[in-house]
Amino acid sequence: MEKKPIIRAKNLSKSYNSGSEQFHAIRNLDLDIYEGDFTVIMGNSGSGKSTLLYMLSGLDNVTAGEVYFQDQRIDHYTEKELSEFRSKKIGYIYQSINLVPDLSIMDNITLPGYIAGQRKSNIKKKADNLMKSMGIAGQGGRLPAQTSGGQQQRAAIARALINSPDIVFADEPTGSLNFEHGHAVLDILTDINRNGQSVVMVTHDMKAACRADRLIYIRDGKIGGFLEFDKYDTHHTQDRESMIFAFVTGKE
Numbered sequence: 579m580e581k582k583p584i585i586r587a588k589n590l591s592k593s594y595n596s597g598s599e600q601f602h603a604i605r606n607l608d609l610d611i612y613e614g615d616f617t618v619i620m621g622n623s624g625s626g627k628s629t630l631l632y633m634l635s636g637l638d639n640v641t642a643g644e645v646y647f648q649d650q651r652i653d654h655y656t657e658k659e660l661s662e663f664r665s666k667k668i669g670y671i672y673q674s675i676n677l678v679p680d681l682s683i684m685d686n687i688t689l690p691g692y693i694a695g696q697r698k699s700n701i702k703k704k705a706d707n708l709m710k711s712m713g714i715a716g717q718g719g720r721l722p723a724q725t726s727g728g729q730q731q732r733a734a735i736a737r738a739l740i741n742s743p744d745i746v747f748a749d750e751p752t753g754s755l756n757f758e759h760g761h762a763v764l765d766i767l768t769d770i771n772r773n774g775q776s777v778v779m780v781t782h783d784m785k786a787a788c789r790a791d792r793l794i795y796i797r798d799g800k801i802g803g804f805l806e807f808d809k810y811d812t813h814h815t816q817d818r819e820s821m822i823f824a825f826v827t828g829k830e
């Protein structure tokens with residue numbers, strides 16, 4: 579079956595002003611992200627992965643080029659259109675967990691639902707289901723600081739999923755977690771992907787990268803290469819890890 583792009587970037591560039599000079603973080607990049615894929619983005623520190631994720635998800639503006647979401651051009655959206663797009667179509671899991679410290683876990687999870695104008699009863703039901711499936715059902719009344727890092731990251735994922743987004747972006751979602759919690763978070767992302775949501779994850783971790791259907795390597799703000807896997811072939815994790823290692827180190 580032919581894959582359909584959910585996001586297309588055309589001739590995409592992002593430059594930052596640093597002093598009197600311009601730094602080109604993303605350079606004339608063309609990329610399709612496919613619907614239903616678990617896409618993993620890897621690359622050296624500073625190669626432009628987070629910058630790319632921010633532009634693909636409408637969280638940051640582009641310096642040049644075009645970004646399309648399901649054939650709609652989003653880089654020309656007004657601030658109002660962008661916030662509606664971000665609220666309804668995408669979920670974002672950040673590198674740092676950044677829950678609101680003064681709100682309970684439940685309120686953190688449900689807030690984007692209220693902002694998107696969902697019905698209160700729907701939001702509550704969805705939040706309860708998400709918390710149950712993520713093993714944080716008893717934590718709703720606590721403040722983030724009263725829960726563990728792993729529980730906070732799972733709450734951040736529940737928050738990203740509360741509006742049933744078509745696509746979930748995750749920037750190093752396991753970076754601050756121990757092995758066990760990191761593994762649980764990857765299982766959740768794999769599950770939601772199997773249930774039809776597209777996932778785009780940036781990671782430095784080879785084991786996490788094994789979850790990919792398609793791996794994109796970014797080098798100096800450009801595409802360095804692609805690696806594709808069969809979604810349902812989960813028996814050869816060791817082979818996959820060696821392939822990813824060879825792919826990534828071959829590009830260094």
Ligand SMILES: Nc1ncnc2c1ncn2[C@@H]1O[C@H](COP(=O)(O)OP(=O)(O)OP(=O)(O)O)[C@@H](O)[C@H]1O
Pocket residue numbers: 594595596601603621622623624625626627628629630
């Ligand atoms: N706001 C900014 N102003 C100036 N330069 C920036 C800004 N944000 C990022 N950069 C620079 O752009 C380049 C790409 O940054 P980016 O955060 O996208 O890299 P990354 O691949 O995600 O890195 P890491 O793996 O370390 O998170 C880096 O050299 C960074 O210093």
